[in-house]
Amino acid sequence: MAAPAGVPAPASAPPGREPLLRVEHLTRHFMVSGTRIDVLHDCTFQVTRGEVVAIVGQSGSGKSTLLNLLGLLDRPSGGTYVFDGVDTTRLGEGRRSHLRGEGVGFVFQQFHLLERRTALANVCVPMVLAGVPLLSRRTRARALLETVGLGHRLHSQPHQLSGGEQQRVALARALSREPALILADEPTGALDAASSTMIMDQLLEQARLRDAAVVVVTHDPKVAERADHVVELVEGRTL
Numbered sequence: 001m002a003a004p005a006g007v008p009a010p011a012s013a014p015p016g017r018e019p020l021l022r023v024e025h026l027t028r029h030f031m032v033s034g035t036r037i038d039v040l041h042d043c044t045f046q047v048t049r050g051e052v053v054a055i056v057g058q059s060g061s062g063k064s065t066l067l068n069l070l071g072l073l074d075r076p077s078g079g080t081y082v083f084d085g086v087d088t089t090r091l092g093e094g095r096r097s098h099l100r101g102e103g104v105g106f107v108f109q110q111f112h113l114l115e116r117r118t119a120l121a122n123v124c125v126p127m128v129l130a131g132v133p134l135l136s137r138r139t140r141a142r143a144l145l146e147t148v149g150l151g152h153r154l155h156s157q158p159h160q161l162s163g164g165e166q167q168r169v170a171l172a173r174a175l176s177r178e179p180a181l182i183l184a185d186e187p188t189g190a191l192d193a194a195s196s197t198m199i200m201d202q203l204l205e206q207a208r209l210r211d212a213a214v215v216v217v218t219h220d221p222k223v224a225e226r227a228d229h230v231v232e233l234v235e236g237r238t239l
């Protein structure tokens with residue numbers, strides 16, 4: 001059962017389990033035309049494997065910025081981010097990119113699918129980078145696309161798919177390497193109720209059956225309700 005928005009996420013991991021990720025007093029600011037914009041002021045929370053955490057907050061509150069930090073796509077301006085026991089703030093780009101490739105699956109707010117490639121090829125991309133043999137990766141990509149209800153769209157390119165279908169391809173791609181951490185930015189934003197339930201079922205299954213940690217940004221109260229914890233971002237601070 002989810003804690004309602006505004007109730008702090010638990011400060012410590014369940015007994016006997018180290019958190020997969022831990023952020024402490026994380027901050028991020030940007031310089032725009034010589035002016036400093038403070039987006040994240042103080043974010044502190046942790047996520048254990050097997051947990052689904054929903055991040056909620058108004059548009060512009062810094063949710064995508066935070067997700068980029070968790071996914072090691074960006075570096076914080078201050079604070080600590082420990083991923084899988086490693087203090088990532090001290091790591092060089094090579095180690096960070098290795099950790100990201102091995103450990104993190106993304107579903108981006110803007111999908112970021114390759115335009116001239118089919119759904120099947122898009123889902124294969126992370127497996128190509130990981131050196132998975134051709135036949136294995138095609139079999140796995142096909143199975144994943146079937147799981148998200150796109151078995152009939154394997155050979156369609158993104159521009160031939162609806163927004164919700166593209167979102168589901170992005171989810172299948174994120175799951176392709178069975179990452180320890182799945183980051184999903186509004187994964188149900190473009191979906192109808194049935195598809196939205198299917199995506200959440202998938203994310204919960206990843207946490208429950210595969211023991212992944214799932215962090216999902218959402219505006220949808222139904223999605224937040226199904227998470228184990230809710231972290232609310234208000235003016236760049238986690239509540």
Ligand SMILES: Nc1ncnc2c1ncn2[C@@H]1O[C@H](COP(=O)(O)OP(=O)(O)OP(=O)(O)O)[C@@H](O)[C@H]1O
Nearest residue numbers: 030032037039057058059060061062063064065066
């Ligand atoms: N690279 C950047 N340079 C300057 N400002 C940025 C940058 N990235 C984000 N911001 C600013 O940070 C704030 C938070 O942006 P972010 O995309 O994290 O919000 P969000 O909570 O994900 O919003 P939404 O719900 O609309 O997706 C915005 O005001 C945005 O303009």
Ligand SMILES: [Mg+2]
Nearest residue numbers: 063064109185
């Ligand atoms: Mg966003």
